[in-house]
Amino acid sequence: LDGFFVPDSLAGRRVLLTAGPTYEAIDPVRGITNISSGKMGYALARACRDAGAEVTLVSGPTALPSPTGITVIPVQSAQHMLSAVEASLPGQHVFISVAAVADYRVANTSEHKLKKQDGGPPTLTLVENPDILASVAARADAPFCVGFAAESQNLLDFAEQKRTRKRVPLLVANLAQQAMGADDNEVVLLDDAGRHPLPRQSKDDTARAIVAHLARALASR
Ligand code: CTP
Numbered sequence: 001l002d003g004f005f006v007p008d009s010l011a012g013r014r015v016l017l018t019a020g021p022t023y024e025a026i027d028p029v030r031g032i033t034n035i036s037s038g039k040m041g042y043a044l045a046r047a048c049r050d051a052g053a054e055v056t057l058v059s060g061p062t063a064l065p066s067p068t069g070i071t072v073i074p075v076q077s078a079q080h081m082l083s084a085v086e087a088s089l090p091g092q093h094v095f096i097s098v099a100a101v102a103d104y105r106v107a108n109t110s111e112h113k114l115k116k117q118d119g120g121p122p123t124l125t126l127v128e129n130p131d132i133l134a135s136v137a138a139r140a141d142a143p144f145c146v147g148f149a150a151e152s153q154n155l156l157d158f159a160e161q162k163r164t165r166k167r168v169p170l171l172v173a174n175l176a177q178q179a180m181g182a183d184d185n186e187v188v189l190l191d192d193a194g195r196h197p198l199p200r201q202s203k204d205d206t207a208r209a210i211v212a213h214l215a216r217a218l219a220s221r
């Protein structure tokens with residue numbers, strides 16, 4: 001049955017996901033973001049819903065339609081995303097962190113739109129954002145956590161290190177330059193049992209395969 005999608009395999013489970021990029025303001029009309037489209041996170045949210053789960057999706061800015069039957073909480077910045085995740089966390093059985101969270105935000109944001117003549121190019125000071133996945137996984141009441149790793153090199157080594165560092169039982173590894181923004185991807189699932197490569201396929205099919213793996217992991221706990 002490996003990889004097969006089973007209806008109702010997540011019946012009775014509550015699943016919280018993050019998806020999309022975050023947007024870190026520089027001034028009221030400008031910001032720092034990344035090329036995440038949200039497609040993988042939205043596909044996973046729909047796959048969890050179709051498997052019978054009650055789904056909450058905390059989403060950074062994307063151009064995607066809100067999926068029906070899913071509670072969508074729109075956010076902008078990483079700090080905003082963390083607050084929304086913490087507020088939604090009670091009662092969740094699973095947390096899937098798909099969002100491409102900005103690692104840094106601008107410390108010296110400007111209340112007013114920056115003017116070109118204000119003394120040459122501005123200097124942006126960056127401060128590190130909270131690690132949403134690591135902070136959820138470290139909680140005493142942590143749900144089952146699934147992480148993603150977007151790497152551009154040494155995919156499996158870097159991803160293994162990430163799984164260990166963030167203490168997540170299941171991690172989905174993919175090559176950032178292939179996956180981000182694309183309609184299909186090719187991922188490797190990493191868990192205590194080892195490495196489980198999935199074929200290159202649509203993000204919807206990848207999502208269904210991840211849900212099948214997740215449902216088995218939850219059932220065998
Ligand atoms: N993540 C998060 N909060 C952050 C950064 C990352 O929740 N501030 C989550 C992502 O949603 C993903 C996982 O952590 O599930 C790994 O994200 P990634 O960017 O690949 O790893 P980082 O730990 O940020 O390390 P680096 O960017 O240096 O590779």
Ligand code: CA
Nearest residue numbers: 100101102103
């Ligand atoms: Ca990162």
